[in-house]
Amino acid sequence: MLKIYNTLTNQIEAFKPHQDKKVNMYVCGPTVYGDIHIGNARPVIFFDVVKRYLTYLGYKVKFVSNITDVDDKIIDKAKQLKVSEKEITDMYTKKFMDMTLLLGSVVPDELPKATDFVPSMIEYIDDLVKLGVAYQTPSGVYFRVNKVDDYGILSKQNLEALDEGVRVDLDQEKEDPRDFSIWKNTEDGLNYDSPWGKGRPGWHTECAVMNHEIFGHEIDIHGGGSDLKFPHHENEIAQTVAHDHHHLSKYWMHVGRLDVNQEKMSKSLGNITLVKDLLDVYDPYAFRLLTVNHHYRQPINYSEDLMVQFAKEYDKIKRTLKKAFLMLNLEHIKLNEVDHDIMTTFENIMNDDFNIPNVMTLIYDVLKQMNKEKNNERLGVLYKSVEKILDILGIMPLFTIEDEVLVMYRDWEQARNQRDFQLADHLRDELSKRGWM
Numbered sequence: 001m002l003k004i005y006n007t008l009t010n011q012i013e014a015f016k017p018h019q020d021k022k023v024n025m026y027v028c029g030p031t032v033y034g035d036i037h038i039g040n041a042r043p044v045i046f047f048d049v050v051k052r053y054l055t056y057l058g059y060k061v062k063f064v065s066n067i068t069d070v071d072d073k074i075i076d077k078a079k080q081l082k083v084s085e086k087e088i089t090d091m092y093t094k095k096f097m098d099m100t101l102l103l104g105s106v107v108p109d110e111l112p113k114a115t116d117f118v119p120s121m122i123e124y125i126d127d128l129v130k131l132g133v134a135y136q137t138p139s140g141v142y143f144r145v146n147k148v149d150d151y152g153i154l155s156k157q158n159l160e161a162l163d164e165g166v167r168v169d170l171d172q173e174k175e176d177p178r179d180f181s182i183w184k185n186t187e188d189g190l191n192y193d194s195p196w197g198k199g200r201p202g203w204h205t206e207c208a209v210m211n212h213e214i215f216g217h218e219i220d221i222h223g224g225g226s227d228l229k230f231p232h233h234e235n236e237i238a239q240t241v242a243h244d245h246h247h248l249s250k251y252w253m254h255v256g257r258l259d260v261n262q263e264k265m266s267k268s269l270g271n272i273t274l275v276k277d278l279l280d281v282y283d284p285y286a287f288r289l290l291t292v293n294h295h296y297r298q299p300i301n302y303s304e305d306l307m308v309q310f311a312k313e314y315d316k317i318k319r320t321l322k323k324a325f326l327m328l329n330l331e332h333i334k335l336n337e338v339d340h341d342i343m344t345t346f347e348n349i350m351n352d353d354f355n356i357p358n359v360m361t362l363i364y365d366v367l368k369q370m371n372k373e374k375n376n377e378r379l380g381v382l383y384k385s386v387e388k389i390l391d392i393l394g395i396m397p398l399f400t401i402e403d404e405v406l407v408m409y410r411d412w413e414q415a416r417n418q419r420d421f422q423l424a425d426h427l428r429d430e431l432s433k434r435g436w437m
């Protein structure tokens, strides 16, 4: 049985979704005002593996990830480039999807845009005001944190600590320094009419409302980067509890940070690597391997050396598989069967809170067996098992082979047997040029 570390309870728990064999999953997506960097790519990769594995286990997964297309940063970028905000968000939404696909992740089942839900957000905020859990000020609307009993439940911060943390916030309009903005009055940039004046909804409200509109009840998994735990996820929960009288999600999964040479990736440190720049140099699957080969809850300390190391690792994996693929095609071996022991071991490891680094240890072990295997039927079974597992991790290389290559390979073997070394060398060169030697 699948067990997941639930950030809400700080415990490994048996995974029991609300409905038998159906999983509703929501992962906080990007604010689309720039190219994504390799740190942003980590959740994109990990939650794709979660979806693939749950599907493998027989669950029907509905995977939703939002696009934040209304935000101060978008307005600033639009001003800077002297174009409309929509041009910015359309361009970077497309770039985000292109990168998602390049990284080998499937596009989520739904990618709701915040701007498509603004009327619902206004209604939702209005409900909160009427319920007395939100209040209007000259600058907009704030959520009244002390109206929610277990505020801090996710981030495990007690209210005093939270108080400390926000004391620097000198907004005099707030009743309590912990209260957060759910509507901001402004006429600068994209804005909407509301009962409180022209303005925009707050980010925390966007996700709460999209969950409410799309799912309508408590979901099974809510995910995101660990840096979103507080305040974003905490505030999503608070609004859902206040408005819908149920929790937002049964399980919360948070992916660790990706640091660069022991430092947080940030614009001010100038250590940001964009996904598009990385993929100009490296195989996307090699980066994917680097990512999944670290336990998802642990931080990754990225460096160029580490990337080079995983590029070599991935080449090694590909070489073994390609050699086997050639052999299996030469012998016309049909790939139907998997090795049930290997698959059971794989499931046991994955069921232990997605322990993918241990899955890779298993894979390396099977590849070693494949390198030694003389029986082609058995080689086919091992190949099929690895293929199935690497498909779930999203790193199975795609091979195609032309009949011409198979003929050439057989001719090469024959030339060698007949000691026609000149012909054998020539064929060997040809096969090598095509990457099959």
Ligand SMILES: [Zn+2]
Residues within 6 Å of the ligand: 027, 028, 029, 207, 232, 236
């Ligand atoms: Zn969110």
